[in-house]
Every structure is written in structure tokens, then in C-alpha cells.
Amino acid sequence: MTVLDGKKTAQDLKEEIKTTVSEIKKSGQRPPHLAAILVGNDGASLTYVGSKVRSCEYVGFDSTLIRLDESTTEEILLDKIEELNQDDQLDGYIVQLPLPKNIDEEKILLAIDPKKDVDGFHPSNFGRMALEMDSFIPATPYGIMELLERYKIETSGKHCVVVGRSHIVGRPISILMSQKGPAGNATVTVAHSRTQNLTSLTKNADIIVMALGIPEYLTAEMIKEGATIIDVGITRVADENHPKGYVIKGDVAYDEVAAKAAAITPVPGGVGPMTIAMLLKNTLLAFQRKN
Numbered sequence: 001m002t003v004l005d006g007k008k009t010a011q012d013l014k015e016e017i018k019t020t021v022s023e024i025k026k027s028g029q030r031p032p033h034l035a036a037i038l039v040g041n042d043g044a045s046l047t048y049v050g051s052k053v054r055s056c057e058y059v060g061f062d063s064t065l066i067r068l069d070e071s072t073t074e075e076i077l078l079d080k081i082e083e084l085n086q087d088d089q090l091d092g093y094i095v096q097l098p099l100p101k102n103i104d105e106e107k108i109l110l111a112i113d114p115k116k117d118v119d120g121f122h123p124s125n126f127g128r129m130a131l132e133m134d135s136f137i138p139a140t141p142y143g144i145m146e147l148l149e150r151y152k153i154e155t156s157g158k159h160c161v162v163v164g165r166s167h168i169v170g171r172p173i174s175i176l177m178s179q180k181g182p183a184g185n186a187t188v189t190v191a192h193s194r195t196q197n198l199t200s201l202t203k204n205a206d207i208i209v210m211a212l213g214i215p216e217y218l219t220a221e222m223i224k225e226g227a228t229i230i231d232v233g234i235t236r237v238a239d240e241n242h243p244k245g246y247v248i249k250g251d252v253a254y255d256e257v258a259a260k261a262a263a264i265t266p267v268p269g270g271v272g273p274m275t276i277a278m279l280l281k282n283t284l285l286a287f288q289r290k291n
């Protein structure tokens with residue numbers, strides 16, 4: 001059984017990016033610059049954004065964290081976005097989701113300049129991705145593709161079941177894995193909350209991507225011997241015995257599934273670190289396309 005080590009792979013990627021950044025600096029250019037807008041005080045979002053900023057510093061990027069109050073209006077946020085769109089010293093930025101309920105997420109995503117949309121959430125980037133044109137690929141599915149490729153997991157002609165149809169993970173990974181190219185050429189089934197008899201699908205899957213958000217949902221009896229399991233779940237589950245008061249759980253019952261699978265991503269240390277590395281990769285790409 002192979003553990004698909006996202007932590008190590010992400011570290012390898014960061015070292016590659018760091019080398020490229022030092023070459024950019026040596027040539028006299030400014031380094032790539034990523035900004036993140038965080039509205040409010042959601043605990044998980046604070047953790048993710050903090051981690052993104054630290055990773056920027058590690059590879060030598062410039063980074064800017066813009067924190068806005070929970071009570072920020074849509075108008076103020078749109079003004080900020082316009083300012084970032086116009087900023088020549090900035091290559092890419094993200095607006096951390098979820099946003100407070102008074103803000104229309106769709107309106108915000110549409111306002112981001114697609115050339116700076118390193119999350120790849122703008123319809124222009126999503127459409128271009130689906131049409132196999134140059135775009136920014138959303139960091140989580142991009143990270144899964146990179147992990148499958150670097151570990152040489154055979155996907156061509158294989159049956160992949162994606163559980164979850166979110167715009168951030170399930171939908172894009174189902175598109176990417178069915179396309180031509182590395183980690184592609186799979187026959188993809190998208191399952192979701194209305195799917196009947198999920199086990200009949202997962203039992204026949206060579207690869208399962210779990211992006212449901214329900215802790216330890218996928219059990220050993222739901223998979224076929226020798227399957228590859230990608231766990232995108234990161235749910236905080238209350239645990240009094242832990243200093244933080246919670247533990248992070250994936251969508252997969254890890255121990256029993258790992259005993260039957262050929263390859264599996266752990267949680268934490270699987271898909272999560274890859275997401276951050278691919279955001280850095282997209283930012284470098286935004287910089288290179290501009291220059």
C-alpha cells in the first residue's frame with residue numbers, strides 16, 4: 001500500500017518554486033506577489049489563509065493579507081477588488097470563501113480580474129479549463145492531478161468515482177480526470193447526495209475521490225481491493241482530549257480503507273498541503289504570463 005504523501009510532494013513543489021523565485025530575483029525583477037482577502041473571523045478560514053501567507057514567505061513571494069470586518073458591505077469588498085485588479089505590483093489574489101451571508105459570492109467572483117484569479121473560480125477560467133484552454137485550474141483539483149501524476153497512478157481507461165459535485169472540487173476534478181493528458185483519460189462517474197446505491201458505484205471504482213465533507217463516510221466494505229483513494233475531506237470534529245478541542249477528520253475511515261486500498265491520501269498531510277502548493281504555482285504562472 002502506498003501512502004500518497006501530499007506533505008512531502010507539496011514540499012518538493014515549494015522547493016522547485018523557491019528555486020525559480022531566486023532566479024527571478026537574481027535577474028533584477030521583483031518576486032511574484034499574492035494577496036488574500038479574508039472577511040470576518042471564521043476559524044478554519046483564518047488557519048488556511050495564515051498557512052497560505054506563510055508558504056508565500058517560504059518560497060520568496062511577496063504576500064499581502066487584507067482582513068476586513070465581518071460587517072463589511074458588498075460595496076466595500078467590490079471596491080477593494082477593483083483596487084487589487086488595478087494594482088500593477090500584484091500578480092494574483094484570492095477571496096477566501098465562505099463569505100458572510102450579506103455578500104453575494106457570485107457577484108464577488110465575477111468582479112475578480114480573470115488574469116489575477118489564481119483560485120480559478122471565475123467563470124472565464126472555469127470555462128477555459130473545461131475547454132482545455134490556458135487557464136488557472138482551481139488549486140485543490142490541480143493538486144490532486146499533480147499527486148496522481150507524481151505517484152504514477154494509472155488513470156487512463158480506469159473508472160473514477162467522484163463523490164461530491166462542488167464548484168471548488170467535485171465538478172472540476174471530474175472534468176480534469178476525463179480530459180486527455182497526464183492523470184486524465186479516466187471514465188468518470190460523479191456521485192452526490194441524490195445518488196442511489198453509492199456502494200454499487202464505489203465498489204467498481206479503480207479510483208475514488210471523496211469530496212463530500214462527511215467524516216469517515218467511506219468504509220472498507222464500500223471499496224474494491226486495490227483501489228486508489230483520494231480524500232479531500234477536512235472536517236473539524238469536537239474532541240475534548242485534544243488541546244485544540246477538535247481533530248481533523250477526512251471523508252474516509254482511514255485505517256480500514258488503507259488496509260484494502262493500493263494507494264491512499266492521509267488526512268492531514270494529503271490533499272490539503274497540495275492545495276497550497278498549487279496556489280503558489282498558479283501565482284507563479286500569473287507572474288510569468290504577465291512578464
Ligand code: GUN
Nearest residue numbers: 094095096097098119139
Ligand atoms: N475556501 C475553501 N477552499 C478555498 C479555496 O481553495 N479558495 C478560497 N478562496 N476559499 C476557499
